[in-house]
């Protein structure tokens with residue numbers, strides 16, 4: 001087994017491997033304005049070699065062990081969860097674990113606790129997997145933070161907090177705190193919440209600056225959207241500062257739908273003896289999301305295409321992704337003037353405005369939400385049937401940002417539902433980017449004509 005080879009184990013279709021993936025970069029605005037610079041990946045790759053070898057050996061040992069936690073479960077009962085948690089799971093309507101849940105939960109809940117780096121497609125239940133673990137590990141008789149979950153955006157932290165509260169609704173005395181912009185705390189008091197979920201900047205303030213809770217007492221550390229947390233400079237630095245203070249016994253859990261190889265290598269370096277659940281490249285895209293592109297003659301023509309498909313996108317609900325706040329604002333303004341009911345959510349809004357826009361969209365008050373990459377990850381709105389890339393996602397070099405593409409289109413097709421992704425192409429360059437994405441995932445993106453009634457009808461029928 002050589003360092004660059006592929007040591008694989010198969011667990012319910014998931015696979016641990018060490019293939020080389022392309023780099024990705026985040027070029028557009030993200031929460032707290034700190035998504036600009038990818039971290040120093042050369043440094044990362046220099047320090048990972050030992051971690052790689054260890055993790056491969058670790059997986060092989062587990063594979064040979066008949067009592068290995070890699071064995072999967074087919075029902076939530078088999079996990080021996082506290083009855084209150086099981087009741088919470090059924091109360092939110094989960095009858096059986098998804099593939100990632102049945103694979104990951106036995107590892108996540110094992111004693112002694114084990115570390116895990118997990119990959120699974122968008123909308124397949126990663127959040128519930130780590131939330132079940134978070135609530136299971138809490139000892140409510142102890143009045144201090146024991147679980148820490150880091151997420152890249154305000155909206156996602158709030159969403160995870162709500163999911164946690166729902167799953168924990170029958171656990172008496174459990175206390176969950178969201179650490180995001182706008183949340184005020186007294187720097188003179190110690191936090192008594194058991195679970196803290198927040199953005200990295202806020203958590204650095206609370207733990208390292210104000211010291212209102214003790215990182216060495218954290219038992220479970222979750223990095224959601226782990227690849228972006230590692231790959232963007234601001235988040236990377238803050239996450240590493242927090243990570244450095246954690247005890248050696250702390251269970252470390254990293255989740256995302258995408259990991260490029262450099263990020264995966266670094267993850268395996270910072271997480272001691274990790275279990276790794278990884279998808280093959282061809283499994284990363286979901287078959288239930290149909291992908292199309294529309295040829296437009298100019299950037300202005302893209303607006304016309306949106307107008308033509310507006311009827312279809314309001315049959316369900318749609319998210320339109322733009323490359324910048326300015327573009328999102330322009331498109332929202334133009335559509336509103338033309339009488340379309342749309343909401344806009346981008347980084348320059350106050351947190352209250354952002355949350356309000358998302359809540360209204362969730363409630364279906366607005367059927368179309370225009371946004372930037374700030375909402376590309378994690379946001380779970382079940383009734384989204386169409387995602388439109390008004391601008392295709394590109395990295396700092398102007399090449400296709402395949403990871404961001406996958407997260408964006410994953411806002412539809414949640415948990416097995418069908419979904420449509422439409423890409424607007426207005427130049428040779430954007431066509432080339434579209435082809436790059438197609439080749440990367442080896443999944444065809446078909447042409448559709450937004451001026452053609454029959455093609456629009458196809459969209460209509462698929463978006464119902």
Ligand SMILES: Nc1ncnc2c1ncn2[C@@H]1O[C@H](COP(=O)(O)OP(=O)(O)OP(=O)(O)O)[C@@H](O)[C@H]1O
Nearest residue numbers: 094096097098122123124125126127128378380415
């Ligand atoms: N076992 C289950 N049974 C039914 N629904 C589930 C189950 N697990 C999760 N869900 C629902 O599926 C939806 C998607 O789940 P979730 O948000 O956890 O996906 P994810 O993998 O974290 O997605 P992303 O990669 O976009 O962050 C949510 O609405 C969630 O409530």
